Amino acid sequence: MKELFVEEIISAVEKLCIDANYDLGSDIMTGFHKALKEERSPLGIEVLERLIENAEIAHQERVPMCQDTGMAVFFVEIGQDLHVVGGDLTEAINEGVRRGYDLGYLRKSVVKDPFERVNTGDNTPAVIHYDIVPGDSLHLVVAPKGFGSENMGGLKMCKPSEGLEGAMQFVVDTVERAGGNPCPPIIVGVGVGGTMEKATFLAKKSLLREVGKHNPEERLAKIEKELLDRVNRLGIGPQGFGGITTALAVNLEVYPTHIAGMPVAVNIGCHATRHKEITLQGRVIK
Amino acid sequence: MSEAIHLETPLTQDKVKGLRAGDNVLISGVIYTGRDAAHKKMVEALEQGTDLPFAMKDQMIYFVGPTPAKPGQVIGSAGPTTSGRMDAYSPKLIAEGLTGMIGKGLRSPEVIEAMKKHGAVYFGAIGGAGALIAKRIVSAEVIAYPELGPEAVRRLVVKDFPVIVIIDHEGNNLYDLGKAQYKRA
Numbered sequence: 001m002k003e004l005f006v007e008e009i010i011s012a013v014e015k016l017c018i019d020a021n022y023d024l025g026s027d028i029m030t031g032f033h034k035a036l037k038e039e040r041s042p043l044g045i046e047v048l049e050r051l052i053e054n055a056e057i058a059h060q061e062r063v064p065m066c067q068d069t070g071m072a073v074f075f076v077e078i079g080q081d082l083h084v085v086g087g088d089l090t091e092a093i094n095e096g097v098r099r100g101y102d103l104g105y106l107r108k109s110v111v112k113d114p115f116e117r118v119n120t121g122d123n124t125p126a127v128i129h130y131d132i133v134p135g136d137s138l139h140l141v142v143a144p145k146g147f148g149s150e151n152m153g154g155l156k157m158c159k160p161s162e163g164l165e166g167a168m169q170f171v172v173d174t175v176e177r178a179g180g181n182p183c184p185p186i187i188v189g190v191g192v193g194g195t196m197e198k199a200t201f202l203a204k205k206s207l208l209r210e211v212g213k214h215n216p217e218e219r220l221a222k223i224e225k226e227l228l229d230r231v232n233r234l235g236i237g238p239q240g241f242g243g244i245t246t247a248l249a250v251n252l253e254v255y256p257t258h259i260a261g262m263p264v265a266v267n268i269g270c271h272a273t274r275h276k277e278i279t280l281q282g283r284v285i286k
Numbered sequence: 287m288s289e290a291i292h293l294e295t296p297l298t299q300d301k302v303k304g305l306r307a308g309d310n311v312l313i314s315g316v317i318y319t320g321r322d323a324a325h326k327k328m329v330e331a332l333e334q335g336t337d338l339p340f341a342m343k344d345q346m347i348y349f350v351g352p353t354p355a356k357p358g359q360v361i362g363s364a365g366p367t368t369s370g371r372m373d374a375y376s377p378k379l380i381a382e383g384l385t386g387m388i389g390k391g392l393r394s395p396e397v398i399e400a401m402k403k404h405g406a407v408y409f410g411a412i413g414g415a416g417a418l419i420a421k422r423i424v425s426a427e428v429i430a431y432p433e434l435g436p437e438a439v440r441r442l443v444v445k446d447f448p449v450i451v452i453i454d455h456e457g458n459n460l461y462d463l464g465k466a467q468y469k470r471a
Contacts, residue, residue, distance in 0.1 A: 041468055043308070043450060043460075047412055050448070054418040058363075067353050067363040067416040067436075105362055107353040107436050117323075119435060148368045148390070148413060180461055181368050181391035183413035235469030239390065239412055241450060242464020272414045 002079075002136040002282030006087035009138070012278050013096020016142040017072060018104035020276040021064040024055040027211040028187075028273065031248035035185060035238075044243030048185075051238075051271055066272045069106035070144030072097045072126040075205060079135030082282045090128060093140075098122040109147075129201065141208060141277040149182035149270040155200055158262040167192055167264045168227055174266040175231050175247065180240020183270035185248045187211065188231060191265040194255035199263035206251035207269040215252055224250045292446075296344035297385040302405045305451050307458035311409065312446040317346045317388070319440040321367050324431055325375035328439075332378060339430030339439045342379055346386030346409075351436035352426075353416070361426040361442075363416030366390040369408070373397050380406045388449055392461060402457050409449035410460070422447045 029052065036048045058065035074093060078084075084092075101108055101123040110124065111117040133139075154174045158166050171190055178186075191202025214221035227250040237243020248271070257263065293301060295315030305311065318340055320328065331338055349369050353362030369376075369389030376387060377400035385406045390413040401408065411419060423442050430439040452460045 041464065043310075043464065044468075046310075050412050050415050050418060054412075054415040057421070058417040061417070063356065063359075063417050063420070064353050064363040065417055066414045067351060067365050068367070069353060105354045105356045107351065107362070109351075109436075121435075146414075151368065179392050179465075180410070180413075181370065183390065233470040235465040235467065237464060237468055239410060239450075240392075240461050240464070241410070242460070242466075242468045244468055244470075270414055 001081050001083060001285055003083040003085045003285050004138055004280055004282040005085055006089065006092035008280055009084070009089065009092040010096045010099065012140060012280055013093050013142065014100040014103065016140065016276045016278060017097055017100030017106065017144065020142055020144050020274040021069045021104060021106055022062050023059050024065055024272060024274070028248065028271065029055060031185070031211045035245040035248065039238070039243050039245050041237050041241065041243035043241040044238040044245060047238035047241060048245070064106055066146060067107055068109065068146035068148060069101070070146045070274070071110055072123060073143045073145050073204070074126055074128040075141040075143070075208070076128060077131045077133045077139040079137050080132050081136035082138055093126055093128055094124040097124050097126050136282055138280045138282070139277065140280065141275055143208060143275040146270055146272070149186065149268045152178035152182040153203070153265070153267045155196065155263065155265045157196065158264050160260070160262050162262065164223070167262065168223070168230070170264050171227055171250070171266050172230050172234070175268070176234050176236070178268060179236055182268045183272070184236055184240060185238055185245045185271050187269035187273045188227070188247050188250040189267040189269060190227070190250060190252045192252065192254045192262065193257035194263060196263050198255055199265035200267065202253040202255060203265040203267035206253045207267060207273055208275050209251045211249045220252050220254065224252050227252070295346060297346055297407070298344050299385070299405050302385050302407055302455050305407050305454055307451050307454045307460040307463060309451040311449050311451060313449060314445050314447070315443070317348050317442050317444055319350050319442060320347050321349050321351050321437050322371050323434050323437045324439050325372050327431055329375045329378050332382065340441070343383030344385050346388060347379070347384060348411070348442065349387065349389035352420070359420070361420055361423050364420045364423060365416035366411040366413055369393055376400065380404050393453060398453060398457050401453060401455060405455050407451060407455060408453040410452040411449050419447070
């Protein structure tokens with residue numbers, strides 16, 4: 001059994017929120033450079049060059065790469081042999097968000113109520129997904145999610161008879177409908193199976209995968225490659241100005257489902273699909 | 287990539303008529319910011335007959351909600367937001383004389399009709415390039431609705447602010463033209 005003080009969690013969350021918004025992942029930068037070699041549209045090439053320059057400015061000057069610094073989404077894995085002490089874990093994460101968004105000059109984009117729409121002023125509350133796992137450490141992933149891309153996702157409760165082709169067509173149609181809105185080149189997160197909420201969760205979580213890495217299961221990797229090809233044939237291109245780079249990656253995750261259903265969820269990540277993570281080790285209780 | 291067109295604001299009708307979908311443009315001069323909540327307030331002001339934050343004639347609105355400026359910065363990161371959320375309001379402002387909008391993403395047929403009728407241009411700034419775009423903003427001043435925070439109306443002075451003409455005053459649309467050009471079966 002180990003214990004972890006909430007202060008340590010607060011500081012870690014504060015730093016993760018800031019770093020995620022200032023430093024674009026090297027996998028996406030590699031994706032931009034690869035796309036730059038392949039893109040044929042002059043406007044598309046110009047956009048990719050400016051996106052690379054933008055990410056470099058954000059990193060060097062320690063400023064947010066995008067003004068939509070997102071709603072803070074967390075994936076938290078708590079080791080079952082870890083004891084969080086000194087306060088409430090959820091409150092500690094929210095306090096970290098509060099401090100990070102303040103000290104990092106990040107935009108506060110959260111409203112308290114979806115109907116009344118008054119800004120909470122500190123970007124809380126975060127959206128937190130908890131999972132209890134074996135072990136005695138705490139793994140935190142923050143993925144600030146902008147809503148230009150979030151708004152363009154979708155869910156379809158497909159009939160099993162629609163099969164793989166039906167699921168794939170829904171993914172392609174969702175990307176086509178989104179057009180330039182979600183800031184292409186995008187990362188397409190796809191979750192298939194489970195229940196309604198499980199599929200959307202898988203789609204969101206798949207956005208954390210490193211760009212360029214495929215699903216370890218061969219048959220699923222093959223579907224990802226075919227989907228990426230179909231999406232990039234749409235012609236939408238960087239920023240929707242036309243081109244062959246509409247998506248940098250399609251990430252597919254699946255889960256067992258019910259005999260009567262096939263939920264298919266698509267969660268789109270923009271070209272600034274941000275995430276940072278840390279593992280906090282507890283201290284042995286004396 | 288075509289040579290950039292240097293455009294000075296205000297965006298008068300002659301200048302509107304000279305721009306075509308796909309043109310690469312660098313804007314210099316005064317532009318105003320406004321997004322969801324500010325648009326709602328401006329249209330309510332029009333309906334109630336009260337003053338707008340600025341006279342619309344020949345002006346441009348940039349759909350943006352910047353991050354807070356760090357000490358020493360003119361403005362924080364300031365890329366465009368999705369324009370479609372302003373579709374319900376834009377035709378009313380275009381009818382008042384607004385000639386330019388800068389944002390990202392698709393517009394409704396109603397907005398395009400108003401642009402053709404009154405003469406207006408829709409420009410795309412690069413979504414998600416907020417750090418880069420901020421460098422082209424020379425000054426920023428909140429002129430209305432400060433209570434809206436990032437959504438307040440700001441008067442910006444910009445220098446060589448990079449945009450692409452998405453929809454011109456004849457309704458030609460780069461999103462359709464560009465996609466058709468690069469679509470593969």
